[in-house]
Amino acid sequence: MDAAVPNRLRTTREIQFADCDPAQIMFYPRLFEQFVRCTEVMFRKAGIHWEQMLGKSDYGGIPLVDASARFHRPLRFGDTVEIESWVEEIRGKVIVIRHEVYNRGELALEGREVRAYTVRDPGSDKGIKAVPVPDALRDRLLGTTY
């Protein structure tokens, strides 16, 4: 964990009863839920409020293209973990977000979300279409200091 990196969102999270499975470790889909929460906070700080996708602008959301995680150590019921999240790359329509979860200073797992930036497209089947990330948003996502 690098405290000197200012553009990473840091979240502290206690691993609770409701997070865990019968093996008394965090049930892994809950980790992806946590990643979504961290990503939403990063977007909020960059000025994109996800509820805007529900009708207040032409923002259509940032649907996932790919999500993955690599597990190094389990997270146990009662642990308190630190999560670092950051936008690693913005390439055209695509945004790559990374998450690292540390447990007592040790890297426990790594997550990666690849998302597309979309606007509403009422004429299409999906109702949205992917477009390049606007420059102003790109600058905010890559430049936000937490």
Add this chain to the structure above:
Amino acid sequence: MTKRVFKTTRHINFADCDPAQIVFYPRFFEMFDRCTENMFRDIGFYWEVAHATTNYAGMPLIEVGANFHRPVRFGDTVEIETWIDEVKGKVYVVRHKLFNKGQLSLEGREVRCYAVKAPEHPSGIRAIPLPDELRDKLVAKEPA
């Protein structure tokens, strides 16, 4: 290695979905986990029984991933195909394909190992190769 596919039909409920009225993506990983568990149940390997009666300690994940092609909506009924794609040393790869109205909506991949209790080890478990009796039932043999 020929694949032996286990099929699941799943209705997409209110509780699966997010404010955009599509499946909240972590729910797909829950579905995949259920499919993997049920694949083992289909061949008579019940995780909770094995844990209580043998030195089985679980099937920890090493890596997971999914590629999303199309959204899955509240009210859809989907078909999930699950199979063991690869067994390599102590590691095996479970793949899932989720179809919605015949179209591939997403693909998932779990890299797991078979673990046994190992009190002498700091983590309390250690990985061993997938036992032959499971492998023989889950993975179709190459035609002679």
